Amino acid sequence: MHHFAYRHGVLHAEGISLNDMASQVGTPFYCYSTATLTRHYEVFAQAFAGADSLICYSVKANSNLAVLKTLGQLGSGMDVVSEGELRRARAAGIAPERIVFSGVGKTREEMAFALEEGIHAFNVESEAELTALSEVAAAGGHEARIAIRVNPDIDPKTHKKISTGKAEDKFGVPYARARELYTRAAAMPGIQLRGVHMHIGSQITDLTPFGDAFALLRDLAGQLREDGHSIEFINFGGGLGVPYRGDNDVPPHPDDYARTVRAAAKDLNVRLLFEPGRMIAANAGILVTRVLYTKKGANKTFTVVDAAMNDLIRPTLYEAWHEMWPVREELRKESPQTTDVVGPVCETGDYLALDRALPPFHEGDLMAVMTAGAYGAVQSSTYNTRPLIPEVMVSGDGFAIVRPRPSFEELLGLDRIPEWLK
Numbered sequence: 001m002h003h004f005a006y007r008h009g010v011l012h013a014e015g016i017s018l019n020d021m022a023s024q025v026g027t028p029f030y031c032y033s034t035a036t037l038t039r040h041y042e043v044f045a046q047a048f049a050g051a052d053s054l055i056c057y058s059v060k061a062n063s064n065l066a067v068l069k070t071l072g073q074l075g076s077g078m079d080v081v082s083e084g085e086l087r088r089a090r091a092a093g094i095a096p097e098r099i100v101f102s103g104v105g106k107t108r109e110e111m112a113f114a115l116e117e118g119i120h121a122f123n124v125e126s127e128a129e130l131t132a133l134s135e136v137a138a139a140g141g142h143e144a145r146i147a148i149r150v151n152p153d154i155d156p157k158t159h160k161k162i163s164t165g166k167a168e169d170k171f172g173v174p175y176a177r178a179r180e181l182y183t184r185a186a187a188m189p190g191i192q193l194r195g196v197h198m199h200i201g202s203q204i205t206d207l208t209p210f211g212d213a214f215a216l217l218r219d220l221a222g223q224l225r226e227d228g229h230s231i232e233f234i235n236f237g238g239g240l241g242v243p244y245r246g247d248n249d250v251p252p253h254p255d256d257y258a259r260t261v262r263a264a265a266k267d268l269n270v271r272l273l274f275e276p277g278r279m280i281a282a283n284a285g286i287l288v289t290r291v292l293y294t295k296k297g298a299n300k301t302f303t304v305v306d307a308a309m310n311d312l313i314r315p316t317l318y319e320a321w322h323e324m325w326p327v328r329e330e331l332r333k334e335s336p337q338t339t340d341v342v343g344p345v346c347e348t349g350d351y352l353a354l355d356r357a358l359p360p361f362h363e364g365d366l367m368a369v370m371t372a373g374a375y376g377a378v379q380s381s382t383y384n385t386r387p388l389i390p391e392v393m394v395s396g397d398g399f400a401i402v403r404p405r406p407s408f409e410e411l412l413g414l415d416r417i418p419e420w421l422k
């Protein structure tokens with residue numbers, strides 16, 4: 001469910017016409033809906049009503065400060081994977097005790113900063129990291145609260161580039177070695193064992209891998225308690241999928257996901273932690289682009305738009321599918337034509353859709369690339385010296401530019417000419 005819909009023949013974001021927005025902001029741009037963000041957060045939170053839980057929104061999905069602040073005001077904590085993200089979460093007013101820190105390559109400087117801030121927990125991904133964290137914490141007179149991220153070797157049946165819980169993936173500690181590592185961790189200075197963590201992948205649309213993984217987590221939590229560790233929380237990670245193809249791929253409802261979680265946590269008397277990213281942000285954002293040209297190749301039709309792979313890399317990187325809606329509803333009545341939607345970047349891999357049956361878009365038409373709120377703007381670059389595109393947030397009948405388009409002066413101003421070239 002999202003709040004992008006046609007009104008009087010024009011696609012709106014909540015109460016705002018995307019036509020009007022495009023005239024004011026210029027294309028391309030990302031547009032986020034507050035009502036949709038709120039709804040997704042609340043549906044997820046509602047699924048765990050009554051349980052002792054902490055939802056730590058995964059900042060990397062969409063890290064705009066306005067998005068973080070919107071979610072923070074609803075009560076969300078944050079899952080961060082870098083000092084930069086931690087600084088964003090803090091800048092958005094998130095209390096440190098609601099922040100967890102994930103990632104296989106935390107530097108000692110990042111650890112020291114997070115300890116100084118007093119975050120809730122580190123998700124530790126290796127023995128080497130554990131040793132480093134112990135040293136940094138002890139040297140600074142801190143106690144690092146941790147969970148060890150366990151790799152259960154389970155296939156989440158998602159795209160290979162977003163699977164994180166198989167034995168060959170770089171993430172976490174092998175399940176079979178986890179118990180031994182907890183024993184070692186318990187003896188390390190500056191380390192306080194608090195929980196167990198798992199995150200098996202993203203865009204997971206089948207509950208079975210979750211159920212299998214969570215059963216292993218449950219067993220491990222039991223064993224760790226037998227070994228004398230105090231396990232206060234289980235962190236189930238993120239990963240719940242979203243419907244990129246409308247009604248054709250319906251992910252599990254958070255309520256069904258919650259049943260799977262509750263079964264795994266039954267009688268353990270633990271706090272439940274979650275790190276949803278995509279599920280909160282994906283449907284709450286769209287990318288609005290304008291058609292520059294249409295052209296006929298030898299045996300294909302191309303629709304050239306002003307957004308490109310540097311603005312939204314998901315189709316290129318993950319073979320992702322995004323629905324494309326005309327902003328002008330009338331276009332939907334015309335018979336579809338098969339086309340590649342491509343951007344101006346000089347790469348064959350620069351496309352937003354391949355061989356797609358779409359309404360006949362013409363020069364100047366606006367196109368909304370749907371479900372682009374997660375892993376969209378955050379992965380954008382300035383490749384081909386294209387300035388980052390603006391991000392706009394809508395709330396009801398109002399909107400604000402929450403990241404302006406940088407000027408070319410600002411973009412070029414990032415470079416420096418060395419003395420010998422002056």
Ligand SMILES: *Cc1c(COP(=O)(O)O)cnc(C)c1O
Pocket residue numbers: 058060061079102103199201202203237238239240275276277278279
């Ligand atoms: C990326 C990530 C998430 C969020 O995953 P989604 O599929 O967006 O919900 C959660 N936890 C960790 C450790 C991650 O790296």
